[in-house]
Amino acid sequence: MSVHKENLPIIIIGAGLSGTLLATRMAQRGYDVILIEKRPDMRKVDISAGRSINLALSDRGLKALRLIGLEQEILDLTIPMYGRRIHDKQGNTTLQSYSGRANHFIRSVSRQDLNIKLLNAAEQSGKVKILFESPCTHVDLQKGIVHYRDRGGNTKKIAGQAIFGADGAGSALRNSMMRHSGSLRFSFSQKFLKHGYKELTFPAWKGGQHCMDKNALHIWPKGGYMLIALPNLDGSFTVTLFLPFEGENSFEQLQSPQQVIAFFKKEFPDALEHMPNLSKEFFEHPTGALATIKCFPWQTHGKTLLLGDAAHAVVPFYGQGMNASFEDVTILDELMGTSFDEDWLKLFKRYESIRKRDADAIGDMAEENYYEMRDKVQDTTFVIKRKLDLALEQTFEDYHSKYALVTFQEDIPYHLAMQKGHCQDDYLMQFSSNLNEEFADKINLKILKLQLDKKCPS
Amino acid sequence: MSVHKENLPIIIIGAGLSGTLLATRMAQRGYDVILIEKRPDMRKVDISAGRSINLALSDRGLKALRLIGLEQEILDLTIPMYGRRIHDKQGNTTLQSYSGRANHFIRSVSRQDLNIKLLNAAEQSGKVKILFESPCTHVDLQKGIVHYRDRGGNTKKIAGQAIFGADGAGSALRNSMMRHSGSLRFSFSQKFLKHGYKELTFPAWKGGQHCMDKNALHIWPKGGYMLIALPNLDGSFTVTLFLPFEGENSFEQLQSPQQVIAFFKKEFPDALEHMPNLSKEFFEHPTGALATIKCFPWQTHGKTLLLGDAAHAVVPFYGQGMNASFEDVTILDELMGTSFDEDWLKLFKRYESIRKRDADAIGDMAEENYYEMRDKVQDTTFVIKRKLDLALEQTFEDYHSKYALVTFQEDIPYHLAMQKGHCQDDYLMQFSSNLNEEFADKINLKILKLQLDKKCPS
Structure with missing residues (x-):
């Protein structure tokens, strides 16, 4: 480890997933870290409140957890999901594998379980001090000073040699940058x-059994809206309804328990069977909004840097929000290298210059996937195209679908995964539009692969 | 005028160009208006400070001034500009007319002169009360209450039946909407x-004469940067340097008077002759940043509405910022009709639903024109294409270039002007790329016009 020129601590705003991971890594690098968190300690108080407590962990996220030595401990908390299980109107289901390879799958994990492990790891490093219930009010960007309110409501400030904003979509650090938009050209x-979305539940069966195939991400696609379900360790599923806020078939239309039940009876009858608490949960849980956030620059004066959702919040439809935030830490750590000279300005500028295009790419792909999951998973051409994608993956070691490039190829930057993935998708969709489903099985894959290699080089 | 159901006043935040115009119109409609302005009264204090005090007024702006009966009074303050006068490296100039028609030109006007006339008009209505030095701190969107600080620094609040945010690119009303992003889905x-840009001056010659052709907008295009100059009534020109903030040939590189003079001597020698105060002005005036701002919704709860730059700030390269803001008032007034029933929610929703695409269009076109003014005005194909555009305008009553559609056709919405304009431009650029300049004069315009009509119907 390098000699530290400055005695000031590193300050990280936000003790969520990326803040705690970064804190642990910085502690491993020998830094004193102060972690400022506006909420109470989730190990003592339940703060979940029906909001996105279920996540899909994949290879980019695992790579970052490996960096801090926590991979195996986290893997033990996860449930493998090998594909999308599509539910049709009649209650029939079909599995669309995520990959043609057995070792390529994603994992369902509880946000709370994961965050608690990361909080523990940060504290166990012995170099991270966490201040809970301490909301950051603003940051002095030039001086590198974080202003916050302590538990007693008193205004406090603290200086850091580097200040990281890992404080999510509503980032206080980013708001401070916004206040200087003109001079920062922010x-x-x-x-x-x-x-919007509403979180619901399929409770576990007696004895902790899952009510459906637990090794899949379940989807009920309906064109304009959809339901999804991810398995939990305790036998329950976390279910999310995605629905327009307004118009026909919208949250606006579901104002009474009767309306909610009738809507599910009509649209999701096989799901309704597993939802004894539907109307209670529906009206107790908030209706969440979904946004993509982009900004630039991410750093100011070599003093502050935005990371994770604070820099690039994405919609949840590629299952990459957390994975992208974790990868931020991997990339930053790689750039610090083995002997970091504490030129934070140089580090931050380099980081934002290489990472921005990747964050933009995953933001764009997540929006695209929203339309794919909602509209296309039952479309005939799309189904044939997925079939070809899988057949190519099973036949050729070096073929990876766009989904696989993003999800399982953690060493390929998002923007390159997107470039190659789009190229392949365009070609295969065009190719599939001329086929019917039976004929797809008789395609000469070798020729198709040659065409793809020519069209979409690495 | 309709009977007013509510006794609360209308509150307008911002006594700039659109705020004062709207206030006057609302007063004419019989409303009591309170206008809250953060700056001092510009009729008593000079607040220009070297910032964009020169504007191009065109037909959309004039239409709005006509609405409040101020058109002639304002016209007397303007100087006609019939085209772009392009200055090349050797100091030669050529005039690119804005139109093939004699009555189609734009007008240079001082922001301050115009604003003062509008402040006077608002006060003379007898129904507008202006509170200067009273910055709005925030707005209670649900209750329709504006919070502000008065001259003594005291916190005050005031309720309105409708609250308009005409408070520019840094709008306090918009910031209040931002604070409720999730629930408003803002x-x-x-x-x-x-x-960035820097404002400079060519002083008047003795006797108040202009040092160059006063009836043109002067441009020194240089590829990566440019200088422009607009005439003032007192014989001076307001000059603006547009230059990158960083890199080669940038503001960053111009740190000393010697560097500034050397840069102008090399790049703009014929302009330098007219700039005795160059280095003084250069270091006294701020370097401004240029941004496009878009947002939606513009209204909340039928209580508040964003207008002008607060809703849609644009970069200055189409000369439409003020004209678009004035047009906002024209459109709103048209929707209120002759007997407005004070259903503000319905009015505001209708307004934002029809006006948003036009604001987006002018924002996009202003960015495009930046590249055109900077890079293309000396490009051969572009010059030929402009020549054809002008010939078509001179020959056919019903042909209007994109620029003319935007600038002189005040009854065509921006988004339709853009649609048709882009179509024509694409066709003419493609057509021109196969011609040399002499041959352009021999084109059969009748056939070209038929092709354009077919390709780009109204």
Whole structure:
């Protein structure tokens, strides 16, 4: 480890998933870290409140957990999901594998379980001090000073040699940058989808058994809206309804328990069977909004840096939000190298210059996938195309679908995964539009693969 | 005028160009208006400070001024500009007319002169009360209450039946909407150009004469950067340097008077002759940033509405910022009709639903024109294409270039002007790329016009 020129601590705002991971890594690098978190300690108080407590962990996320030595401990908390299990109107299901390879799958994990492990790891490093119930009010970007309110409501401030904003989509550090938009030329966008989400549950069966195939991500696609379900360790499923806020078949239309039950009876009858608490949960849980956030620059004066959702919040439809945030830490750590000279300005500028295009790419792909999951998973051409994708993956070691490039190829940057993935998808969709389903089995894959290699080089 | 159901006043935040115009119109409609302005009264204090005090007024802006009966009074303050006068490296100039028609030109006007006339008009209505030095701190969107600080620094609040945010690119009303992003699903973007601007001057010659052709907008295009100059009534020109913030030939590189003079001597020698105060002005005036701002929704709860730059700030390269903001008032007034029933929610929703695409269109076109003014005005194909555009306008009553559609056809919405304009431009650029300049004069315009009509119907 390098000699530390400055005695000031590193300050990280936000003790969520990326903040705690970064804190642990910085502690391993020998830094004193102060972690400032606005919420109470989730190990003592339940703060989940029906909000996205279920996540899909994949290879980019695992790579970051490996970096801090926590991979195996986290893997023990996960449930493998090998594909999308599609539920049709009649209650029939079909499995669309995520990959043609047995070792390529994603994992369902509880946000709370994961965050608690990371909080413990940060504290066990002996170099991370966590201040809970301490909301950051603003950051002095030039001086590198974080202002916050302590538990008693008193205004406090603290200086850091580097300040990281890992404080999520509503980032206080980013808000401080916004206040200096003109001088920083701080470009920013937040774009909301017309759809919101509501978290619901399939309870476990007696004895802790799952009520459906637990090794899949279940989807009920309906064109304009959809339901998904991810398995939990305790035998339950976390279920999420994605629905427009307004118009026909919207949250606006579901104002009474009768309306909710009738809607599920009509649209999701096989799901309704597993939802004894539907109307209670529906009206107790908030309706969440979904936004993509982009901004630039991410760093100011070599003093502060935005990471994770604070820098690039994405919609949840590629299952990459957490994985992208974890990967931020991997990339930053790689750039620090083995002997970091504490030129934070150089580090931060280098980081934002290589990472921005990857964050933009996953943000864009997540939006695209929203339309794919909602509209296309039952489309004939799309089904044939997925079939070819899988056959190619099973036949050729070096073929990876766009989904596989993003999800399982953790060493390929998102922007390159997107470039190659789009190229392959365009070609295969065009190719599939001329086929019917039976004929797809008789395709000469070798020729198809040659065409793809020519069209979409690495 | 309709009977007013509510006794609360209308509150307008911002006594700039659109705020004062709207206030006057609302007063004419019989409303009591309170206008809250953070700056001092510009009729008593000079607040220009070297920032964009020069504007191009065109037909959309004039239409709005006509609405409040101020058109002639304002016209007397303007100087006609019939085209772009392009300055090349050797100091030669050529005039690119804005139109093939004599009555189609734009007008240079001082922001301050115009704003003062509008402040006077608002006060003379007898129904508008202006509170200067009273910055809005935030707005209670649900209750329709504006919070502000008065001159003594005291916190005050005031309720309105409708609250308009005409408070520019840094709008306090918009910031209040941002604070409720999730529940409003408030989509927002601000995008900065890599270029900044610096305001400079060509002083008047003795006797108040202009040092160059006063009836043109002068441009020194240089590829990566440019200088422009607009005439003032007192014989001076307001000059603006557009230059990247960083890199080669940038503001960053111009740190000393010697560097500034050397840069102008090399790049703009014929302009330098007219700039005795160059280095003084250069270091006294701020370097401004340029951003496009888009957001949606513009209204909340039928209580508040964003207008002008607060809703849709644009970069200055189409000369439409003020004209678009004035047009907002025209459109709103048209929707209120002759007997407005004070259903503000219905009015505001209708307004934002029809006006948003037009604001987006002018924002996009202003960015495009930045590249056109900077890079293309000396490009051969572009010059031929402009020649054809002008010939078509001179020959056919019903042909209007994109520029003319935007600038002189005040009854065509921006989004339709853009649609048709892009179609024509694409066709003419393709057509021109196969011609040399002499041959362009021999084109059969009748056939070209038929092709354009077929390709780009109204």
